[in-house]
Amino acid sequence: MRPSSSRSDGAGPPPxxxxxxxxxxxxxxxxxxxxxxxxxxxxxxxALAGALADCGLAPRSVADALEEACERPDRLDLSGxxxxxxxxxxxxxxxxxxxxxxxxxxxxxxxxxxxxxxxVLDTALMLLVSRCHATxxxxxxxxxxxxxxxxxxxxDTLAVARTLGQQASPTTFGLVAAGxxxxxxxxxxxxxxVAGDLPVQLGGAVGTRAAYGTQGEAVAAALASRLxxxxxxxxxxxxxxxxxxxxxxxxxxxxxxxxxxxxxxxAQTELGEVAEASGGGSSAMPHKQNPVSAVLVSAAAxxxxxxxxxxxxxxxxxxxxxxxxxxxxxxxxxxxxxxALGAAQRTADLLEGLQVFPDRMxxxxxxxxxxxxxxxxxxxxxxxxxxxxxxxxxxxxxxxRDFEAALRADPYVLDALGDSGISDALDPRQWLGTSGELVxxxxxxxxxxxxx
Numbered sequence: 001m002r003p004s005s006s007r008s009d010g011a012g013p014p015p016x017x018x019x020x021x022x023x024x025x026x027x028x029x030x031x032x033x034x035x036x037x038x039x040x041x042x043x044x045x046x047a048l049a050g051a052l053a054d055c056g057l058a059p060r061s062v063a064d065a066l067e068e069a070c071e072r073p074d075r076l077d078l079s080g081x082x083x084x085x086x087x088x089x090x091x092x093x094x095x096x097x098x099x100x101x102x103x104x105x106x107x108x109x110x111x112x113x114x115x116x117x118x119x120v121l122d123t124a125l126m127l128l129v130s131r132c133h134a135t136x137x138x139x140x141x142x143x144x145x146x147x148x149x150x151x152x153x154x155x156d157t158l159a160v161a162r163t164l165g166q167q168a169s170p171t172t173f174g175l176v177a178a179g180x181x182x183x184x185x186x187x188x189x190x191x192x193x194v195a196g197d198l199p200v201q202l203g204g205a206v207g208t209r210a211a212y213g214t215q216g217e218a219v220a221a222a223l224a225s226r227l228x229x230x231x232x233x234x235x236x237x238x239x240x241x242x243x244x245x246x247x248x249x250x251x252x253x254x255x256x257x258x259x260x261x262x263x264x265x266x267a268q269t270e271l272g273e274v275a276e277a278s279g280g281g282s283s284a285m286p287h288k289q290n291p292v293s294a295v296l297v298s299a300a301a302x303x304x305x306x307x308x309x310x311x312x313x314x315x316x317x318x319x320x321x322x323x324x325x326x327x328x329x330x331x332x333x334x335x336x337x338x339x340a341l342g343a344a345q346r347t348a349d350l351l352e353g354l355q356v357f358p359d360r361m362x363x364x365x366x367x368x369x370x371x372x373x374x375x376x377x378x379x380x381x382x383x384x385x386x387x388x389x390x391x392x393x394x395x396x397x398x399x400x401r402d403f404e405a406a407l408r409a410d411p412y413v414l415d416a417l418g419d420s421g422i423s424d425a426l427d428p429r430q431w432l433g434t435s436g437e438l439v440x441x442x443x444x445x446x447x448x449x450x451x452x
Contacts, residue, residue, distance in 0.1 A: 023300065023338055023339060023342045024339070024341050025342070025345070028135070028345070029338075031128070031131055031132050031341070032338050032341075037091075037124060037128065037334075038073065038078075038081075038095070040124035040125070040127040040128050040131075041091065041092060041095055041120055042073055042095070042099075043070070043127060044119075044120045044124050044127065045096070045099060045112060046070035046071065047223050047226040048120075048202075048219075049062070049067055049111075049113075050063050050067060050222070051222035051223040051225075051226060052110060052113060052219060055218045055219050056215075057113075057215060057219070058113065062107040062110050063110070065103050065107040066099070066103055066107055066110060066111060069099055070099065075102055076098045076101075077101060078095075080098075081098065084097070088117075089327065090118075092112075092117035092120045092121050096111055099111050099112075113211065114211030114212050114219070115202065116203070116204055116205050116321075118203075118236055119203060119204070122201035122235075123201045123202070123227070125333060125334075126198040126200065126201070128334070128337070129195065129198055129245055129333075130195065132341060133192075133195040135341055136195075136252065136340060136341055137188060137195075139341065139345045139347070140184055140187065140188035140191070140252070140348075141188065142352065143184050143256075143259075143347045144446050144449070145446075146351035146354070147178075147446075148177075148181050148446045148447075150173075150174070150177035150351065150356065151174045151178040151439045151442060151443055152443060153174070154172060154174040155439045156172055156174065156436065157173040157174060157356075157358045158170060158358075158362055158429070159176065159362075160364050160365040160372060167368045168372070168375075169373070169376070170365060170429075170431050171432070171435060172432060172439070173273075173356060174435070174436075175439055176262065178442035178443070179258075180258065180262070181442050181443070183254075183255040183258055183259075184255050184256075184259070184347075185442075186255070187248075187252045187255035188252075188449065190247075190251055190252075191248045191251075191252055193248075194244045194247075195248075197230050197244075198229050198230060198245075199230045199232040199241055200220060200223050200227060200229045200231060201235060202216075202219065202223055203234025203235075204234075206320045206321070207236050207237075207320055236320060236321055236322075236326075237317035237318070237319065237321065237322060238317075239314075239317060239329070242315065242329055242333065243311065243315055245333070246308045246312065246333070247308065249308070249336045249337060249340040250305060250307075250336070252340045252344060253300055253301050253304035253336075253339060253340050253343050254301060254304065256301065256340075256344055256346070257297060257298060257300065257302075257304075257343070258301075259294075259347050260293075260294040260295075260297035260298040260347065261301070263276070263350065264291055264294045264298060267291045271360065271364065272360050273357055273360045273361050273364070274355060274356050274357065275289075275291070275355040275357070276289075276294065276353065276354065277352075277353025277354070277355060278353070293346045293347075296342075296346055297346050297347055301343070303339060304339055304340070307335055307336040310332040311329055311332050311333060314328040370404040370426050371398050371403040372428075373425060373426045373428065374398055374403070375431070376426070376430070376431040377397075377407060377425045377426070378390045378391055380416075380417060380421065380424075380425045381413065381417065384416040385412060389412070393410055393412055393413055394407075396410075397410065397413070404422070407422055407426075408422055
């Protein structure tokens, strides 16, 4: 049988996007696809017409006609939108033309009145970001709730901490989960601040709002009110709003990537301290259950910085309107939004279903031997022996086959700590510092952050 291939002759439906589902799902696509962008641009044009009427610059009947045309894109002739976008360099020019042909002659003067293409597209992109807020916030809230539950459940579950890839000292899995929680909550809070201050763009051709006379500020405020966005001076070449969004989304992806990376390491066969609720199979090895969610979130965390860098790299705009830098923002911004939404949703699913194996954690803590308590012993020796000698004696004992036996055989250590003191120094539960309180603090902060 010959392998199937996608049609290239225009007959039949196009094949589905093969890799799209690896980044995010259909619910995210519906927020960010070209239909969503078109809807946002139409909403901006409609709101602008209403704002002009609110400020007494356009007849209300004209604004109503424009609003009606924008609310029914099926009545617009959008057949040339793709070709017109390519020839004009942005999609607003052909869209304005399509709206103009759909309204009565007396309303055509007021289509896109006083605005420029960048006003509409910038504001439409801010609308897309705003419309993604609830979905991203909900995913982070769910992920945070799951991390908080893990932190409380395993508040006192002993584990071995690893630094620079090596066993270091005792910790608890609750504190590990609390670390995830804190990073997720910080990313969520930062995102909420940015999403709550997304501005409309309205400057006209060169940022003066000249067409509105003395009413420029009022029109911008009315536009923002209708779109539930904020106002600021025209930002055609001041890309701080885009940079704020990019930075917040980049931090969100990184927070998810931290969780995924730790899960990938802890789920390795040699450790087996955690596992995904349902892994994915291998095409060649039937025994494998791969941590697919963590893998895909990790992939997103690797892609995110490049998109953030692309937006920051495009942020220097010359004079009053840029030549190319503005155009370079549109696709990376939507890609980054999609990446962050998908990563957050997968992270929430991952944490909600995460399986934890405390016995394996204790086994690895014991398996490292008493030497994982070296920091504890050295610290307890400091008051009597000083740092240099304490470090030297503990390092010497660590080189022996039996760390505990070597400590007990050393007269300086025995004299400084005594037999019971050595036992206390080697007890992992007595070298957890304030890990429990740190868990409690992280969970309390999460609870204060609460629902939106």
